[in-house]
Amino acid sequence: MVNLNIDFNGLKLKNPVLTASGTFGYGLEFEDFVDLSRLGGFIVKGTTLLHREGNPYPRMAETAAGMLNAVGLQNKGVKVFCDDIYPKIEHLNTNIFVNVSGSTVDDYVATAEMINELTNIPAIELNISCPNVKEGGMAFGTSCASAEEVVKAVRQVYKKHLMVKLSPNVTDIVSIAQAVENQGADSVSLVNTFLGMAIDAKTRKPKLSTITGGLSGSAIKPIALRMVWQVAKAVKIPVCGLGGIMTAEDAIEFFLAGASCIQVGTANFIEPDATIKILEGIEYYCKKYGVKDINELIGSLRS
Amino acid sequence: MNKQTCDFEVVYNISLSDDYFLLKLLAEDELPNISPAQFVEVRIDGAPNTFLRRPISVHDVNYEKNTISLLVRIAGEGTAKLSQINKGDLLNLVFPLGNSFSMPDNDNILLVGGGCGVAPMLYTAKYFMNFGFSPTFLLGYKDKESILRSDKFAKYGNVFYTTEDGSFGETGNVLDHSLLNSDKIHFDKIYACGPQPMLKALGNLAIEKNITCEVSLENLMACGIGACLCCVQDTIDGHKCVCTDGPVFNVKKLVW
Numbered sequence: 001m002v003n004l005n006i007d008f009n010g011l012k013l014k015n016p017v018l019t020a021s022g023t024f025g026y027g028l029e030f031e032d033f034v035d036l037s038r039l040g041g042f043i044v045k046g047t048t049l050l051h052r053e054g055n056p057y058p059r060m061a062e063t064a065a066g067m068l069n070a071v072g073l074q075n076k077g078v079k080v081f082c083d084d085i086y087p088k089i090e091h092l093n094t095n096i097f098v099n100v101s102g103s104t105v106d107d108y109v110a111t112a113e114m115i116n117e118l119t120n121i122p123a124i125e126l127n128i129s130c131p132n133v134k135e136g137g138m139a140f141g142t143s144c145a146s147a148e149e150v151v152k153a154v155r156q157v158y159k160k161h162l163m164v165k166l167s168p169n170v171t172d173i174v175s176i177a178q179a180v181e182n183q184g185a186d187s188v189s190l191v192n193t194f195l196g197m198a199i200d201a202k203t204r205k206p207k208l209s210t211i212t213g214g215l216s217g218s219a220i221k222p223i224a225l226r227m228v229w230q231v232a233k234a235v236k237i238p239v240c241g242l243g244g245i246m247t248a249e250d251a252i253e254f255f256l257a258g259a260s261c262i263q264v265g266t267a268n269f270i271e272p273d274a275t276i277k278i279l280e281g282i283e284y285y286c287k288k289y290g291v292k293d294i295n296e297l298i299g300s301l302r303s
Numbered sequence: 304m305n306k307q308t309c310d311f312e313v314v315y316n317i318s319l320s321d322d323y324f325l326l327k328l329l330a331e332d333e334l335p336n337i338s339p340a341q342f343v344e345v346r347i348d349g350a351p352n353t354f355l356r357r358p359i360s361v362h363d364v365n366y367e368k369n370t371i372s373l374l375v376r377i378a379g380e381g382t383a384k385l386s387q388i389n390k391g392d393l394l395n396l397v398f399p400l401g402n403s404f405s406m407p408d409n410d411n412i413l414l415v416g417g418g419c420g421v422a423p424m425l426y427t428a429k430y431f432m433n434f435g436f437s438p439t440f441l442l443g444y445k446d447k448e449s450i451l452r453s454d455k456f457a458k459y460g461n462v463f464y465t466t467e468d469g470s471f472g473e474t475g476n477v478l479d480h481s482l483l484n485s486d487k488i489h490f491d492k493i494y495a496c497g498p499q500p501m502l503k504a505l506g507n508l509a510i511e512k513n514i515t516c517e518v519s520l521e522n523l524m525a526c527g528i529g530a531c532l533c534c535v536q537d538t539i540d541g542h543k544c545v546c547t548d549g550p551v552f553n554v555k556k557l558v559w
Contacts, residue, residue: 025530029547032306045532053542060523060533064352067525071532074542217354269526270346270356272308272397 002286003293004279006040006261009186009238011122011161013040013095013261016294017251017279020242020265021046021099021125021165022071026085027092033272038279040261041095043125044081047115048100049107051077055132061198061207066217066244067266068196070210072132073101078111082118090120097163101127105153112158122160126151126185129167129192131214138192141167144179151183163240166190168220168227177231189240189263190231191224216266220244225257232258232299246274248281258299305335306400306528310393314370316386319451323419324386325362326373328394334371337364338403339427340496340519340551343373344527345385346395353381356397358524358546360423360496371398374422374451400527401550404494404517407436413490414460415477415505417443417497421451423519427494428459439463439490441482443497447471478504488512495519499559506554518557519550 004015019042024030027042036042054074061068075081081098089096098115102108108126115124128141128150140146151164164180166173168191177188193214198207224243232239241259245251246267254262267274282294291297311328318324344356363372377383388394404427412431416424421442428438440462444450447470456462464472465480473480478501482488495505496519509516522545524534529547536545537558543549 022532023526023530029528029530033308054532054535057535057537057542058523059535060525060531062353062355065354067354069525069531069533074532074535269531270354272306272526272528 002283002291003295004283006294008240008260009161011095011186015040015279015282016255016261017275017282018095018097018240018261018263019043019268019275020263021127023265023268027089027096030268030272034276037093039094039275041097041123043097043099043263044085045075046073046099046101046127046130047075047078047081047111048073048102049078049111051075051080056209058207058209059213061213063196063198063215063217064219066215066219068198068208068213068215069193070132070208070213072210073130078114082114086118086121090118095123096121097123097125099125099127099165100154101130101133103133105150108150109153109157112154116158116160123163124158124160125189126154126162126164127192129165129169131167131169131193131195131212132210138167138169141176141192142170144175147176148179148183151180151185155184161186163187163189165192166231167192168223168243169195173227174230174234177235181235181237185237187238187240188231188235189242191220191227191243194220194223216244218244218246221250225253228254228259229257229301245278248278248285251278251282252285252297255294255297256299256301258301260298306397307335308395308397310395311371313388313390313392313394315390316388318386319374320449322377323451324375324377325452326375326385326388326394328371328373328396330369330371334364334366334369335399337361337371337399337426339430340404340423341399341401342527342550343371343396343398344400345373347381347384350380350384353384355525356527357381357385358400358521358527360519360550361399361426362422363426363429374419374425376419397527401546402548404519404551406434407431407438407492409491410437411489411491412436412438413441413482413493414438415441415443415493415495415497417477417501418445420495420497420501420519421456423496424494425452425456425459428456432459439482441465441477441480443477443501444471476501478508483508488514490514492516496521502554503559506557509554516554517551518554520545520552521550
């Protein structure tokens with residue numbers, strides 16, 4: 001038997017496989033394909049204080065080994081989440097993180113306060129890195145001062161596990177990670193999507209209604225992996241790694257680079273049961289290489 | 304809710320023209336019930352720039368033989384790669400996806416297809432026929448050479464054609480056909496699939512004449528199961544996912 005249990009800074013995960021926000025809906029969309037109770041956890045769609053319609057269509061462009069999206073945090077707002085969606089998922093035997101986003105510090109705080117009241121939500125993922133909303137979002141995650149401000153304010157009202165999702169669209173992701181650690185974040189997740197762009201050469205028009213969008217998928221994995229490695233060395237809190245993880249081997253690479261757990265994102269769009277395949281693949285890898293405890297792998301990069 | 308991922312074996316791959324090919328796929332397990340206008344997401348292997356699955360409507364289903372047919376237009380690298388698949392190869396599908404056309408109330412139904420939009424109309428007609436309804440088809444093509452599977456469509460109802468160059472049927476697009484231009488249109492319900500300008504014009508005509516009209520949309524899509532929120536369509540109820548709230552929408556709901 002391989003031990004896959006992770007103590008994620010006090011949060012007990014039955015295994016290190018989680019899902020990335022915005023790629024797994026509210027979990028329910030995947031029930032035909034995945035036994036949700038097998039997951040270490042899942043992170044629900046980005047939730048804001050008020051309802052958001054998101055950006056106009058077209059919101060997606062396929063790129064080489066990846067895709068751009070410009071969804072723009074379409075969601076029904078935190079009240080609808082608490083009243084209508086939470087009752088449908090609260091019984092699930094896994095860790096549900098709510099991804100919280102906002103346009104102002106007050107928005108973040110008000111949303112986090114409401115999520116704090118939900119008994120069976122043990123954690124939030126504070127999204128200071130969405131590239132697809134004009135106001136707020138990524139703006140909070142691209143300077144140490146604004147990242148500190150929002151994490152400090154949310155930390156005061158949110159009493160459970162606070163994970164902060166970092167933007168890769170910065171000069172020095174390590175300094176941002178250290179800044180949020182200093183303000184009391186329990187963990188960091190990285191990376192969110194990379195700001196990118198696609199143009200239709202025939203029509204000479206942008207492929208996205210917003211012109212720019214967030215790049216995800218295999219294409220970003222090497223950069224995400226490098227950032228996880230840099231951050232994991234520089235902070236004491238655990239790191240949740242994501243960015244282009246399509247296979248179990250990809251996940252293993254993130255563990256070796258220092259991630260304590262991982263999120264499967266865009267892979268869910270191509271293989272709806274990608275999480276389970278990756279989980280089984282991790283277990284297979286451990287057996288094959290004589291790894292008795294997944295924790296042995298974390299940060300064990302040989303050089 | 305009975306969506307699944309499944310490997311199908313290619314029974315045949317027939318080229319119908321430069322742009323279209325027909326795949327017949329055999330399922331190992333018993334097929335679930337598939338409704339008209341539902342679609343599959345096909346995984347394309349071995350095409351370097353094709354990262355996502357391709358949503359393709361169900362063209363035909365044979366429950367006795369456990370087969371699904373897909374009528375596919377070569378639209379880009381992904382479908383070009385798919386057109387090269389061989390008999391005996393495996394093809395991975397996520398299916399059945401989306402809502403469906405509603406059941407007719409009587410025989411006064413018109414199925415309209417433009418170009419690639421003819422694909423779901425064959426199975427739609429077959430499905431309706433099983434419930435005792437006999438549809439009329441109105442199919443629009445570029446020219447006579449582009450017409451797809453005319454014998455097959457003729458098995459399920461009267462077929463009227465338009466071609467843009469007038470080489471077969473009436474001249475113009477489906478909106479120009481006399482069936483839709485008499486003072487008294489005798490259809491109670493129109494079902495349509497095709498290019499969006501065609502659907503929009505048809506929808507406006509239907510609203511004007513007080514005919515129920517349902518259209519099947521084909522917005523760009525990633526997941527096909529309502530998770531990515533990329534394929535949204537503007538409706539009077541806000542953004543709706545074409546993959547799960549659609550692909551079929553009553554034209555009265557659409558903001559376009």
